[in-house]
Amino acid sequence: MSTTLSSDVMQLLREDLRDFAGYRSARSETSAGTVWLNANEAARANQADSGGSLRRYPSPQPEPLRNALAELYGCAPESLLIGRGSDEAIDLLVRAFCRPGIDAVLVTPPVFGMYAVGARLHGARLLEVPLHEGADGFRADLGDIAEIALTQAAKLVFLCSPGNPAGGVLSIEEVLGLARRLSGHALVVIDEAYVEFADAGSIVAGVASQSNVVVLRTLSKAHALAAARIGCAIADARVIEALRRCQAPYPVPAPSAALALSALQADALAATAAVIDEVRRERTRVAARLAGLMEVRRVYPSQGNFLLVRFHDAGAAFEGLLAAGVVVRDMRAMPQLGDALRITIGTPEQNDAMLAALRRIEVAA
Template sequence: MTSPSFPLGLVREDLRDFAGYSSARTSHSGAPARIWLNANEAAAPNRADPQGRNRRYPSPQPAALVRALAALYGADPAGLVVGRGSDEAIDLLVRTLCRPGGDGVVVTSPTFGMYAVSARLHGVPVHDVPQSDLGRTWRLDPERIVEEVRRTGSRIVFLASPGNPTGATVEPATLLALTDTLADQAVVVVDEAYQEFGVGGSLVGRVAAHPTLAVLRTLSKAHGLAGARVGTVLTHPELAAVLRRVQAPYPMPEPVVSLALAALEPVAQEETRHRVATTVRERARLAGLLAEHPGVRAVYDSRANFVLARCQDAGTVDDVLTDLSGRGIVVRDMRHLPGLEDALRVTVGTPSELDEVAGALAAGPAFTTTER
């Protein structure tokens, strides 16, 4: 059966035929190259790199890494674009689909701040459809999301499952129904940065049947490579081809590629699975520690590698931050986000780190700030 096509009318009109930058690494054709003199690279290695592994520009989309990531996620390599973390993928999608000063993106607060940051940096309006706080979890309002997309002419809906900072998941059927309902107008982007810590499967396998669905994945969380900045967008091959043309040249440094490939070797992946299992176990412990603290009034169920908690009031947050930071323990103050004026987010650390958190909480009010 023929897969459905991506509606290229959703791409910015001025980018539909955009060829992008023709890099020295991709413009060669003909006989196999022996001597590369087309990129103005240094003729000899730097002493810091005596083997010359980094003397030449890397491939824009390193084939070995693309194959390894496609195998990891069960994806079509033609629909995979790898870049500098999920942040670059978010930026590429906004640039590709939204006209500067026009169109729009829809977000569902509380959610990851980079969706709105990327949109605003490109002059794209941001429209919020807040989630409902159900006490221990959060829920989207699909009908209102559809209404807001229609009302504003938005081109992207950013949804995260599991969510950050909520830790809540969204039913795949809900996400796919939204994608299909909005297929004539918008791309639905599902951020699965924390998917390894959750329950249920990824939506990557549904991309072929839903051409206006894009899924974000990263090696920053479960794989422990936040400092390497390796993120992936998985989508329809026709949209992926446009994203590659819009992407800046040489996004993947050679040392990063080597590190990522090593992290995807079978032994390393087995260690990742063990690390995830430990994190899930300690997540339950952390949630219990927070729930027992007198300054905490609510702890949310989490399917990520963190726990979101509400304190009695904003002043209690200050007390907890002060006490924990005084012991050198740094967590995330979430009061800057709409609807979270009394909230903290705590990443699941190692068992020994959580021992220290337990000691600090038991000694008195406890908890200053960690990034996504």
């Protein structure tokens, strides 16, 4: 990490946490030895633990996995914090940087709901700058975002690229420009949960030059490890260290870490790349088929592994799909999406089943 970065970013941390050391677990204090009697662990393995290793607490930040993720994402290991999916990183950011009742979190609805949930749980004010709908889909007005963030004392600005559920991507240069404008005022957090499916690249390289940028990544989507709960935050090393002090003592279960490390080997990554290619092809095919249905009002362009679709009767479409055993996400409660469903891109066979169910609904209508 560059030593020329401004120190302003640490002034954003809650003042009462600037000298907070956090909890130091037994495993973080000492990792060497042959007879371990420091963590009050069980002396013998559980009968159900065939490998005999689960009686020991795991490494708080398993170094092999941290190094592998850093190589995958193109950042320094000290700039990366592993957590329980992106959700934990969202929670930690609000906890560490927002004073309850004083600081604000800015979001751009319709967007992933956990940003607002994190703000609510920690007593932060919530600012909303809605996405604007146009001929090319939904877009964020970064000028409006900057103005409201500055005037309404936002500490965190959450952006999602590709957007969930809107599907669009943000310009990396424009986001870095926003971060420069908010330097000393707010962290700009870019959630890249779906970036592997996008034409555009990641903003991770920008972290090295802009200390108030935080990037969220996950192995849940493209890498198909949702149940393992492995995600990470990538940021200035000082921000990462501050988040680590606020994190639970043992956030990464050893079986999940081992599975994730295996999934980052060359052969597994090659297989993942092939699956991503299939998803991208299917996304194009399914979008065209959906657009040809009479009950569909609009299919939005998407850079994720899903499509946002407006229906003339979204309720009938949702119930009809459910009756056929096809479960999609009902988006009607979200701002601006009262007639929309979000459909994940599945296998070709699953996608065909979904399309056939919608055709049957049309015939019956």
